[in-house]
Amino acid sequence: MLKEPRPGRVKTRLGRDIGIVSAAWWFRHQTRRLIHRLRDPRWQMILAVSPDREGLASCVWPGHLMRMPQGRGDLGDRMARALRLPGHGPVCIIGADIPGIEKAHVATAFAALGSADAVFGPAPDGGYWLIGAKRLKAVPPQLFAGVRWSTEHALADTVASWPAARVAYVDTLRDVDEIGDLRMTAPGARAT
Numbered sequence: 001m002l003k004e005p006r007p008g009r010v011k012t013r014l015g016r017d018i019g020i021v022s023a024a025w026w027f028r029h030q031t032r033r034l035i036h037r038l039r040d041p042r043w044q045m046i047l048a049v050s051p052d053r054e055g056l057a058s059c060v061w062p063g064h065l066m067r068m069p070q071g072r073g074d075l076g077d078r079m080a081r082a083l084r085l086p087g088h089g090p091v092c093i094i095g096a097d098i099p100g101i102e103k104a105h106v107a108t109a110f111a112a113l114g115s116a117d118a119v120f121g122p123a124p125d126g127g128y129w130l131i132g133a134k135r136l137k138a139v140p141p142q143l144f145a146g147v148r149w150s151t152e153h154a155l156a157d158t159v160a161s162w163p164a165a166r167v168a169y170v171d172t173l174r175d176v177d178e179i180g181d182l183r184m185t186a187p188g189a190r191a192t
Contacts, residue, residue: 001048001070001078002031002096004055011097017179026182028060031096035062040103043110048082048093076144076158079131083139092119092132099185100173101129109170116168120159126152129173140164 003010005028007020015023039045045065049055052069061067068085070078082093090113094101105121109132112119121130127150133139140162147157159167176182 001050001082001093002055002061003027003050004058005031005060011176013177014179014182018182026176027097030099030176031061034096034099034101035065038101038103038106040106042107043092046085048078050078074144075149076147080139080143083131083133083143085135087135090132090134092130094121094130095175097176098123098129098173099176105130105171105173112168112170115166117165118159118162119168119170120155121170122155122172123175124172125175125177126156127154127175128158129175130170131158 005024007024008015009024010027011023012020014026017023018026035045035047047055047061047065047067048070049058049061049067050070052071055061056067056069068082071081072078073081079093083091085091090110092106092109092113094106109119109121109130113132113134117134119130119132120128123129143161144158145161147154147161159165174181174184176185
C-alpha cells in the first residue's frame with residue numbers, strides 16, 4: 001500500500017521534522033528501492049495506490065506492475081478491501097515505509113499462513129508493517145472495527161477484531177514516521 005509521493009500528502013509527521021519536500025523525496029526513493037528489492041517469482045506484486053486516480057495514472061511507479069485503487073475510508077477499510085481481492089492463495093499487505101523489509105520476511109509471512117489464518121509483522125510502536133490472510137478463509141466483516149490507528153494499540157486492536165483466527169507473528173520491523181525512526185533504520189543503526 002502506498003501513496004503518490006507528493007509533498008504534504010505523504011509522511012507528514014516526518015515532514016514536520018525534515019521538511020515536506022524531503023519527506024516526499026525519501027518516501028519516493030524508499031518505495032522504489034522496496035519494489036525493486038521485493039520482486040520475486042514466488043508472488044505477484046500489486047500496488048494498492050492512493051489517491052486512486054492519481055495513483056493509477058502515476059509515472060512514479062513501474063508501469064509493468066498491476067495497480068489497484070485503495071478506495072475510500074480509513075486505513076482499515078482500505079486494507080480490508082485489499083485482503084478481500086478475488087483470487088487464489090494467501091495475500092499479504094505491507095506498508096511502503098519499512099526500509100528493513102527483505103524477500104525473506106515476505107516469504108516467512110506467506111509460509112506462516114500454511115498453519116495460521118492470519119499473520120502479522122509487528123512494529124516496535126505497537127502497529128504492524130504486514131498483515132496477511134488466507135483467501136480461502138473469509139476475512140470477517142468486523143475486521144478492523146474499533147482499531148485505534150497510529151497508536152500503540154493498533155496491532156492488539158486488529159487481532160482482537162479477528163477473534164476466531166489462528167494468528168502467527170513474524171519479525172518485528174520498524175516503520176518510519178518521524179526523524180528518530182529514520183535514524184534507527186539508517187545503515188549501521190542499532191535497535192534499542
